[in-house]
Amino acid sequence: MYRHVKCHGGSNRCSQVSSKTLTIDKLSPNILAMEYAVRGPLDIRAREIEKELQSGAKKPFKNVIKANIGDVHAMGQPPITFIRQVVACAVCPSLIETCCFPADVKARACEILESCGGYSVGAYTSSQGIERIRKNIAAYLAKRDGHPSDWENICLSSGASAGIKNILRLFCKNIDGKKTGIMIPIPQYPLYTAAIAELGLVSVGYYLDEDNDWGLSAEELQRSYAAAATTCNVRAIVIINPGNPTGQVLTRKNIESVIKFAHEKNLFIFADEVYQQNIYDKNSQFFSFKKILCELGEPYCKTELASFMSASKCYMGECGLRGGWMEVVNMDLDVRAQLYKSMSAILCPNTIGQIVIDCVVKEPCPGDPSYDLFNKEKTYMLKSLAERAMMAHHTFNRMEGFSCNNVQGAMYAFPRINLPPKAIQKAKENKMEPDVFYAMRLLEESGISVVPGSGFGQKPDTYHFRTTILPQPKVLKEMLKIFEGFQAKFLKEFS
Amino acid sequence: MYRHVKCHGGSNRCSQVSSKTLTIDKLSPNILAMEYAVRGPLDIRAREIEKELQSGAKKPFKNVIKANIGDVHAMGQPPITFIRQVVACAVCPSLIETCCFPADVKARACEILESCGGYSVGAYTSSQGIERIRKNIAAYLAKRDGHPSDWENICLSSGASAGIKNILRLFCKNIDGKKTGIMIPIPQYPLYTAAIAELGLVSVGYYLDEDNDWGLSAEELQRSYAAAATTCNVRAIVIINPGNPTGQVLTRKNIESVIKFAHEKNLFIFADEVYQQNIYDKNSQFFSFKKILCELGEPYCKTELASFMSASKCYMGECGLRGGWMEVVNMDLDVRAQLYKSMSAILCPNTIGQIVIDCVVKEPCPGDPSYDLFNKEKTYMLKSLAERAMMAHHTFNRMEGFSCNNVQGAMYAFPRINLPPKAIQKAKENKMEPDVFYAMRLLEESGISVVPGSGFGQKPDTYHFRTTILPQPKVLKEMLKIFEGFQAKFLKEFS
Numbered sequence: 001m002y003r004h005v006k007c008h009g010g011s012n013r014c015s016q017v018s019s020k021t022l023t024i025d026k027l028s029p030n031i032l033a034m035e036y037a038v039r040g041p042l043d044i045r046a047r048e049i050e051k052e053l054q055s056g057a058k059k060p061f062k063n064v065i066k067a068n069i070g071d072v073h074a075m076g077q078p079p080i081t082f083i084r085q086v087v088a089c090a091v092c093p094s095l096i097e098t099c100c101f102p103a104d105v106k107a108r109a110c111e112i113l114e115s116c117g118g119y120s121v122g123a124y125t126s127s128q129g130i131e132r133i134r135k136n137i138a139a140y141l142a143k144r145d146g147h148p149s150d151w152e153n154i155c156l157s158s159g160a161s162a163g164i165k166n167i168l169r170l171f172c173k174n175i176d177g178k179k180t181g182i183m184i185p186i187p188q189y190p191l192y193t194a195a196i197a198e199l200g201l202v203s204v205g206y207y208l209d210e211d212n213d214w215g216l217s218a219e220e221l222q223r224s225y226a227a228a229a230t231t232c233n234v235r236a237i238v239i240i241n242p243g244n245p246t247g248q249v250l251t252r253k254n255i256e257s258v259i260k261f262a263h264e265k266n267l268f269i270f271a272d273e274v275y276q277q278n279i280y281d282k283n284s285q286f287f288s289f290k291k292i293l294c295e296l297g298e299p300y301c302k303t304e305l306a307s308f309m310s311a312s313k314c315y316m317g318e319c320g321l322r323g324g325w326m327e328v329v330n331m332d333l334d335v336r337a338q339l340y341k342s343m344s345a346i347l348c349p350n351t352i353g354q355i356v357i358d359c360v361v362k363e364p365c366p367g368d369p370s371y372d373l374f375n376k377e378k379t380y381m382l383k384s385l386a387e388r389a390m391m392a393h394h395t396f397n398r399m400e401g402f403s404c405n406n407v408q409g410a411m412y413a414f415p416r417i418n419l420p421p422k423a424i425q426k427a428k429e430n431k432m433e434p435d436v437f438y439a440m441r442l443l444e445e446s447g448i449s450v451v452p453g454s455g456f457g458q459k460p461d462t463y464h465f466r467t468t469i470l471p472q473p474k475v476l477k478e479m480l481k482i483f484e485g486f487q488a489k490f491l492k493e494f495s
Numbered sequence: 496m497y498r499h500v501k502c503h504g505g506s507n508r509c510s511q512v513s514s515k516t517l518t519i520d521k522l523s524p525n526i527l528a529m530e531y532a533v534r535g536p537l538d539i540r541a542r543e544i545e546k547e548l549q550s551g552a553k554k555p556f557k558n559v560i561k562a563n564i565g566d567v568h569a570m571g572q573p574p575i576t577f578i579r580q581v582v583a584c585a586v587c588p589s590l591i592e593t594c595c596f597p598a599d600v601k602a603r604a605c606e607i608l609e610s611c612g613g614y615s616v617g618a619y620t621s622s623q624g625i626e627r628i629r630k631n632i633a634a635y636l637a638k639r640d641g642h643p644s645d646w647e648n649i650c651l652s653s654g655a656s657a658g659i660k661n662i663l664r665l666f667c668k669n670i671d672g673k674k675t676g677i678m679i680p681i682p683q684y685p686l687y688t689a690a691i692a693e694l695g696l697v698s699v700g701y702y703l704d705e706d707n708d709w710g711l712s713a714e715e716l717q718r719s720y721a722a723a724a725t726t727c728n729v730r731a732i733v734i735i736n737p738g739n740p741t742g743q744v745l746t747r748k749n750i751e752s753v754i755k756f757a758h759e760k761n762l763f764i765f766a767d768e769v770y771q772q773n774i775y776d777k778n779s780q781f782f783s784f785k786k787i788l789c790e791l792g793e794p795y796c797k798t799e800l801a802s803f804m805s806a807s808k809c810y811m812g813e814c815g816l817r818g819g820w821m822e823v824v825n826m827d828l829d830v831r832a833q834l835y836k837s838m839s840a841i842l843c844p845n846t847i848g849q850i851v852i853d854c855v856v857k858e859p860c861p862g863d864p865s866y867d868l869f870n871k872e873k874t875y876m877l878k879s880l881a882e883r884a885m886m887a888h889h890t891f892n893r894m895e896g897f898s899c900n901n902v903q904g905a906m907y908a909f910p911r912i913n914l915p916p917k918a919i920q921k922a923k924e925n926k927m928e929p930d931v932f933y934a935m936r937l938l939e940e941s942g943i944s945v946v947p948g949s950g951f952g953q954k955p956d957t958y959h960f961r962t963t964i965l966p967q968p969k970v971l972k973e974m975l976k977i978f979e980g981f982q983a984k985f986l987k988e989f990s
Contacts, residue, residue: 020827021730021761021799027830028667031837039622039839071619074612084587091847092583099594117569122813124566126542127534158653158817161841169693172523194840198664235516266516304516318617320846322653332515335522342526344534345689346656350845351815352586 033197037190037455042439043068046449061447065479067467068449070244070411072317075470077381080316082374083359086112087321090121090355102369108362112355121351127344129156129325130351133358137325140361145291149327155340156325156357158349160274160310163326165195166343167270167306170335171235172199181232183224183267185216187414187456187464189244204228207459210416213405214248218257225265236268237261239289242275242409245456245466247389249284249408255292263300269293271307274324277314280386281408290329305329311356313411315381323353323360385411388469388476395480399487411470414453417463423494435463438490446486448479528692532685532950537934538563541944556942560974562962563944565739565906567812570965572876575811577869578854581607582816585616585850597864603857607850616846622839624651624820625846628853632820635856640786644822650835651820651852653844655769655805658821660690661838662765662801665830666730667694676727678719678762680711682909682951682959684739699723702954705911708900709743713752720760731763732756734784737770737904740951740961742884744779744903750787758795766802769819772809775881776903785824800824806851808906810876818848818855880906883964883971890975894982906965909948912958918989930958933985941981943974 024032050064066074073079085101089109096106115132117123128134134151141149157163171180179202184192186205196203206224208214216239228234239258241250250258262269271289279286293301311323328336363378364370389407396404396415404415419427419434427437435452442448453464471479519527545559561569568574580596584604591601610627612618623629629646636644652658666675674697679687681700691698701719703709711734723729734753736745745753757764766784774781788796806818823831858873859865884902891899891910899910914922914929922932930947937943948959966974 019797021763022665022830023827024829026668026670027833028665030667031665031833034837034840036840071612073615074618076613079615079617088583088587088590091586092579095583117566118571120568120574122574122815123569124564124814158845159842170517170523170526172525173521175521191840268516319619320617322845332518334519335517338522338526342529345529345531345686347654350653350817350848352847353845
């Protein structure tokens with residue numbers, strides 16, 4: 001029963017004989033292949049540095065600025081009062097009698113509790129979520145797009161990520177001996193490469209056009225498809241709009257060309273639209289894929305689509321409460337039944353995330369007691385993010401060695417760095433990607449935590465990093481100043 | 496691009512030409528193979544009947560009694576006040592200043608908020624959960640077992656199911672061309688067959704011994720292993736203790752024999768211990784696998800183990816809030832690093848479920864302002880469940896055609912039905928499993944919703960069903976009476 005096990009991970013524990021049944025060499029290769037850069041080595045090192053600082057270690061900075069993860073509240077944004085009051089009343093219905101929250105808060109909590117088994121958020125809901133909330137989402141979508149939405153096409157999920165994985169796994173079938181390929185943008189949000197690797201699917205990258213505000217080009221889609229189609233069955237395309245990490249907002253024309261391409265190649269569209277309310281550029285407007293698909297008419301309006309939304313982004317930023325939904329459009333009804341069946345084994349999305357979504361799709365109306373405060377908080381948040389988007393874009397653009405597209409939407413800037421050849425050389429000597437080398441130096445010397453471009457994908461021999469625009473305005477200003485100092489020093493060292 | 500698609504699901508929609516990219520014939524075979532009987536056709540029909548009743552349909556009953564799902568609050572159990580007050584304060588920190596909740600509630604909420612980014616439950620936590628809560632779990636486990644627990648071996652999850660799937664997927668590797676087999680009890684909780692099917696692993700069933708209080712026999716484990724070992728690599732064994740759907744509580748001796756067997760065959764143990772506080776039989780006691788493993792000493796104490804716990808069961812029954820944890824023991828550290836990496840892509844378990852777990856592992860102590868009420872509510876709940884367990888077991892045992900083991904623990908009775916040959920014949924004519932036929936008749940004629948034994952697995956030519964013991968005492972009594980009437984009528988019809 002005892003046997004030798006190969007050593008991995010540089011650990012000297014492995015030098016001895018191991019009797020483990022679960023060893024690296026017997027581990028799922030898909031799990032080994034998964035990478036999720038947003039919580040990768042740089043994030044782990046940032047957390048270590050935080051602990052070192054707490055233990056009194058001396059560093060050239062007082063605290064770590066976590067610009068690596070789109071974690072709105074962690075960066076000091078206060079929650080939206082209406083949402084939190086509704087959740088508190090639903091969790092503790094005695095508050096409905098005893099506390100001084102506005103009447104519309106209490107009424108909303110009662111409404112939701114009436115849809116819960118035993119009038120409790122502790123009861124399981126349907127695996128697709130509470131019917132009343134699904135109907136409220138459908139009403140929101142119909143109003144947003146000017147086209148009807150069927151509530152039975154809507155499922156709630158614990159964050160958008162869970163929904164995306166639920167749809168992706170439907171594609172796990174080799175046909176004619178070939179795996180399924182999923183087209184994803186490069187750069188992309190690494191949930192996609194992680195989930196695709198986990199499921200044993202194939203990532204088929206198409207490049208976003210940095211010189212054209214990170215837009216999509218029809219030629220590039222054709223090139224990417226053709227290059228992959230010989231080795232896998234390309235069956236779906238992922239679009240992230242507004243873009244993560246790239247911050248672009250696609251034009252109507254761009255969306256039309258994607259839909260036409262998807263129709264031509266018979267692709268299922270994944271529309272990751274979790275930043276749909278984060279639009280900052282005055283010349284940009286958010287169009288949902290569903291809306292454009294409806295308006296293109298036959299035959300394009302028959303294209304299969306799943307659109308994803310999250311409680312973690314937009315103005316509410318309730319990441320920790322794990323709310324989200326998806327709308328499937330034109331999905332074969334037998335397939336939808338299989339999708340819903342497959343979701344039932346993990347029972348249901350958490351009820352609190354569902355309540356947050358209810359508040360998002362059915363905001364207080366003018367005249368409601370909560371309206372003024374809600375509107376003030378929401379408007380302030382979106383306006384402040386727009387200012388921070390502008391500040392980040394301008395500062396990076398004026399820094400030597402950087403260029404940065406306009407942050408039209410989402411929560412990130414994705415500047416390009418012109419790394420000096422000596423820095424690239426040094427990185428290679430250290431067996432690091434040059435952008436990882438840069439980001440690690442930035443972290444160690446300035447306490448700023450960003451995610452290197454290689455974690456999202458980028459064109460060969462180009463280097464980027466993603467920073468959120470979420471630090472509060474004063475902190476962001478300070479961060480950009482520190483960044484500027486670091487960059488000047490770095491260029492001097494390696495020029 | 497257009498092509499003919501085979502018709503599935505009896506739908507006449509399919510008779511026409513389909514241009515869909517995602518059709519049943521191109522769907523993941525693993526998804527098609529998944530079944531989760533607890534939310535299967537009977538549950539779907541029960542929900543339909545509820546809607547029919549709401550629309551004024553005339554039935555021989557006024558409402559559906561959902562005894563099919565372990566949904567504590569939906570069956571009228573009120574939540575534990577302490578837990579809900581802590582959650583409400585953490586969600587809405589203004590309550591800490593303004594409301595009249597006890598001081599220990601407020602202190603706990605503050606403690607948790609100090610561990611949250613930006614002092615908000617809306618921030619992401621570490622993918623393994625909040626460090627402080629992981630440490631509190633470790634302290635609880637050390638006290639429960641009398642053996643140390645390392646907090647870095649503990650991960651929180653959104654319900655136990657998510658944790659179980661996270662460990663199962665590590666085993667997705669074919670070795671020497673053979674898939675991995677996972678030993679599961681028959682009957683089993685169908686999350687296991689569903690997750691194993693989804694992941695493309697192989698279910699290797701071992702029978703529980705109905706004549707011996709649903710205990711495990713070492714011979715049966717050997718038989719099951721030997722039968723499977725030629726076609727797959729058996730690498731893990733799942734034990735559900737206390738049992739679902741079978742309600743048994745394993746003896747120390749039984750657990751020792753499983754650990755010795757697992758050691759002999761080099762198996763990883765999945766210890767599903769989500770009902771660890773639901774022990775009703777005076778002669779039964781809960782022993783964790785971790786505890787017995789530690790106490791068996793070398794070489795058995797080196798066996799790899801993952802133990803799972805949930806916020807959905809025990810006395811709190813907070814199903815909708817999706818809290819859970821797992822402790823991994825003796826896991827190779829490189830493998831654990833891969834496990835944690837693989838969990839990071841879906842970011843983190845929801846914070847509210849984490850808070851519930853914190854309250855469960857760190858209860859109010861004698862002297863704390865919340866102690867008396869907490870203790871009263873917890874004790875009442877567990878005592879009442881014990882009474883209901885007894886009531887269900889006795890009633891089923893005295894009914895003609897039924898035999899039912901003692902409900903030693905968990906939340907279910909799993910009686911055996913002696914179906915008359917004519918009923919079996921009738922079921923076969925209707926192309927139904929005989930126990931499904933029985934359960935469907937029960938639902939249509941009496942409004943009682945149970946899960947047929949075939950959804951959990953049972954020995955050939957034996958028939959069972961699972962009913963929860965969760966209806967409130969008065970309703971349960973009423974339900975058992977209706978059941979008795981139905982059974983008498985059924986036997987008369989088919990004798």
